[in-house]
Amino acid sequence: MENFYLFMLIALAVLAIADLVVGVSNDAVNFLNSAIGSKAISFKSIMIIASLGIFIGAVFSSGMMEVARKGIFVPGQFYFEEIMVIFMAVMITDILLLDFFNTLGLPTSTTVSIVFELLGAAVVMSMIKIGQSQTETWADLTNYINTAKATEIILGILLSVGIAFTVGALVQWLSRLVFTFHYEEKIKNFGAIFGGIALAAIGYFIFMKGLKGTPYYGDFKDVMEGNELMIIIGSFLFWTIFSFAFMKIFKKSILIFVIGMGTFGLALAFSGNDLVNFIGVPMAAYHSYEAWIASGMGASEFSMNVLAQKVPAEPLLLFIAGGVMVLTLWFSKKARTVADTEIGLSRQGDGHEKFQPNMLSRLIVKGSTRLAAFFGTVLPNKTVDTVDSRFEKPVVALATKSKSYELPAFDMIRASINLMVAGVLISIATSMKLPLSTTYVTFMVAMGTSLADRAWGRESAVYRVAGVLNVIGGWFFTAFSAFVAAGTLAFLINWNSRVMIPVLLLLAILLLIRNFFVHKNRDRAITNPDKLKKAESNTVQGIIEESADTIANVVKRTNKIYTDMLRGLAKQDTKKLKKSKKGVKKLDDEVEELRSHIFYFIKNLDETSVRGSNFYIIVLGYLTDVTQSLEYIAKASYKHVNNNHKALRFNQIKDLQEIDNSLESLLKEIEEIFSNREIEKVSMILEKKAELFKFVSEKIEKQIERTRDEESSPKNTTLYFSLLLETKDLVTALTNLMEEYYRSYKKV
Template sequence: MENIYLFMLIALVVLAVVDIVVGVSNDAVNFLNSAIGSKAISMRTIMIVASLGIFIGAVFSSGLMEVARKGIFVPGQFYFDEIMVIFMAVMITDILLLDFFNTLGLPTSTTVSIVFNLLGAAVVMSFIKISKSETETLANLGEYINTAKAIEIIGGILLSVIIAFSVGAIVQWVSRLIFTFHIKEKMKHFGAVFGGVALAAIGYFIFMKGLKGTPWYDHFKDVVEGNELIILLGSFIVFTLFSYAFQKIFKKSILIIVISVGTFGLALAFSGNDLVNFIGVPMAAFHSYEFWVASGVDASAFSMEVLESKVPAEPLLLFIAGSIMVITLWFSKKARTVAETEISLSRQGESHEKFQPNMLSRVIVRGTTLISLGMGKLIPAATQEKLNKRFEKLDTKALTKDQSMNAPAFDMVRASVNLMVAGVLISIATTMKLPLSTTYVTFMVAMGTSLADRAWGRESAVYRVAGVLNVIGGWFFTALGAFVACGVVVFLIQWNKEIMTPILLLLTALLLARNYLSHKKKSEISLDPSKLKKSESSTVQGIISESADNITNVIARTNKIYTIVLKGLAKEDSSGLKKGRKQVDKLDAEIEELRDNIFYLIKNLDETSVRGSNFYITILAFLTDISQSLDFIAKKSYKHINNNHKKLKFSQIKDLQEIDQTLSSVLEEIEEVFNSRKFERISFVLARKTELETMLSNKIQKQIDRTRSEESSPKNTTLYFNILLETKDLATGIMNLMEEYYSSYKRE
């Protein structure tokens, strides 16, 4: 029996390493996004600065470890065997929950996750103890749980979300009024003062949040406490003079320093204070195991009241934890996925919107639009015009969504405000001893500054609001999911430790592997080289050349999809037909992206090449026709088989195979022409137009005769005619595409 606790302790150590990896992958969004989004400094520099902050914060992390031991529950009410079950359940659930969010690319709070895991585990274990007691009832639950602390945490988190969004929006709005989007000119006049304010705020944040609670803070405690205003004022003066000198000597914006220091400060605070979320529970388990072994008392009789005392963190363990955090930061692909979510929601320009609109997002956007129009009537027109001029963006070339994704998501003013406001709010909360989530604060500040910066225009607002609602909804799911899931895991382990602990650990490993493979597959799809390419040329010749690649791609995929669908229909293979439908949907989505690119194409064309837009639009129309025909054939075929209707007759299948062979030979000929760039041979393809039309007409007439004489299934007849008629439309679309390309090629 004693070996099970040693096994659980070893498992907790391994889980701690995994938890650091999944935790850093999610929380990296807090301190990386402002620097990454603004591209003020190179990615390598960002990673080095953040790594230094993480490592220093981890090594000098300290006494917050008691949150895992006594912050949520009363340890004296539990015995050693019960506390080990709680800790094991918390770590398993925390890892799976955070990895789930990482796979989805959604930022959540490691603080909320660990707190509600502890709360759920402790509540269920308390229920189990109360159910076995003859004297206790549910009214005694308050004796086991630190309810006041739990309520304080929940209230603080909800309040911080609202305050962070509001303050971020207000500060960014004022900053944009001062600097506008012409920041180079404005920084010459106001840069030193802004740098002084920002660096003083971030510097204060580093001391109050990043170092408070560490052994080093005791050396500054007497000087800092009670003299905050004097320190802030002195810092402002020193940093203002520094900012002025920096800009004069190096001829660079002080915002580069602000963003670098801010990134360091947030990384320092993250690792110094949030490390408890990853290793607090395993360390508490280790201390519990030490106390229990030394006591010689049975595990079910040894009270964990000893956890009430403060136990210093081991420097070696903190060093190892810091090293793992830094390594994860450099190599975690999921961290980049999570970061991309926040950056896309706050991007100033166009982006590939990750979230689809929902009813609530539409209602919110419509409501705020009406409110904005109403308020606009109260503000004089002259004032509105002046305000609008302050928010006028620089006249630049219209960037496509792909080009915009490679450009800075926002400028250095917004990045600096993000870091400064987040740092100040976290510092104030720390001073007032209010609990909050650094993830929620930094995310909501970023969303507030985006709104104030008019990044959420009519073109993107409904998508961005839907994204924010999805993320916030995920936060509530984190709390509820952690509470319920961890309670279930506690119940299972308590039921039979020896059996359920290995099973749950194996299940955890399998789920982590599954999520890893799923994320890897999604990443590979996003980098799929076979995707249709958007035209970025500004000349007619360039557009014609780039379109050739897309035509080759569509023709090849059409050939493959049509064959897959007909084979699936002949064999009554619903899985094959489903595969065909998915490939059609993917093709249609890519063609839709090309249509979205029309605006940018026309905007960026040379004056002498405007007629190229007509060619591009016409080509897209024919590609759309091809996609729609494939979609119709695939869906009708799948519906027929899925509803278990009669199989097509042998004669019908044979006719479809003949059509497939003829169409396939035409499509392969087109592929060869476009791959070899011998466009003069398109005339030979066009010569086969009559052959296709005649064959399809004959097949249609043949089926009419069959229907009058021998056909007995209305469903079969309907499906077969649908396929023949849509194949005719498909062939027409392909030939029209060839004619358009051939005529444009000859004109050039």
């Protein structure tokens, strides 16, 4: 029996390392986004600063492990074997849940996940114990669960969401009124005061949240407590002088230093305090195992009162944990995916939106628009005009559109406010001993400052609001799924631990591997060399040259999709047809993204090259026609097979294969012409259009004869005619596209 619990302990240690990896991948969003989004500091410098904060916070962490030991349940009510079941269920659930959110690219709270996992597993284990007891009832559940602490944690987390959003929006709005978007000159005059306020707030945050609870806090506890006001005033004066000297000596904006220090402070706090979410449970299991071995009692007899006592720090374990977290920060691609989500939602400019609008987001945006219009009528026009002038955004002139990616998602004022407000709110909550989620606070502050900064304009608001609602919905899903999943796993492990633990560990490994490949494939799709490229040239000749690559790409993918669809239809293969539908959807989305880029494309053109916009718009129109024809064929084919209608007759399949062979030959020629820039050969392709049309028309005539004499399936006939007619539309769109290209090419 002792060997089996040793196996469980080793498994928990491995799970702890894995949990550190998936946890850092999600929580990196807390401290990286402001610095990355503002581009105030190079990415390498950001990573070095964050790494130092993470490592120092991890090594100095020790006093924050109590939530895993006694914060949620009453340890004395459980025996050693029961507590190990709870811990194993929690760790397996935590890894799978966080990795799921990382794969989706959504930030969630590691604090909420661990709290509700401990709660779910402890509740189920308590119910099992109560069910086996002859004297206890369900009312005795409160003897097992620390309901007061659990309720306090949950309410604190929920309140922090609304408070963080409101305070972030208010502070950003006031800051923008003072500094405007043209803040460079004002920072020269008032930067020292702003730097003093921001750095004093961040410095106080580092001590109150980042180092409180460590064994080193006691050395200056007497100095800190009771003298907070004097320390804040002294800190403000020191940092104001420092900010003034920094700007005079280095001739750089103090905002750069504020963002760097804020990033360090949040990374330090995250590591020092959220480390419990990753290794708190395994460390509690380790101490439980040590106490059980020393007792000499049976696993079902040894009460876990030992967990109610404070334990010394484990410097070696904390050192290893810090190293794992730093390595994860540098090498985890999922951390970048989660960070991209928040940066995309808070981005000042327009661009590709990750989330689709929903009914609730539309209602919120419409209601907010009407409310803003109402205030516009109530307030004096002069006041409205004055406020609007403070929010006028500078026009950034780019030499070429290819440099658009260099623009920051938001400016350094907003990045500084994000870090400062998040730090202050977390510090206040810590000083008042109120629990909260650092993820929720930092995310909602970023969303509040985005709203106040008018980043959510009429062009993007419905998408951004939908994104925020999706993320918040994911948080509620985190709590519910963590509770249910951990409780379910605790029940299964308690039922037969020797069988279920190896099975669940194997299942966890398989799911992690699957999620890894899902994320890898999604990354590959984003960086796919076959993805359609936006036009970046500002001359007619350059536009025509770039369009050749786009046309060749679309023709190549059209050829493959069309062939796969007909093969799937012939074999009644719904899986292949579904894959073809996804391929068409992906191509259509890329063409639509090019169309949404037209505004910026036209803005970027030289005065002498404006006529190139007409060519580009027409080309995109024909590409849209191509994708629409493919989409109709894909949907009709999939619907026919998925509804289990009669398969196409042999003669019909044979005719479609002949058409596919002819079309495949034509499309390959077109692809080679545009890939090799042999544009003069376009005229030869145009002559083949009539031949293909005649060939398709003959197949239509044959089907009419078959319908009159032998055809018995109305569904087959409808589908067959639809495929032939849509194929003609597809060829028409392609030939029109080539004619337009050929005419424009000859004019250059």
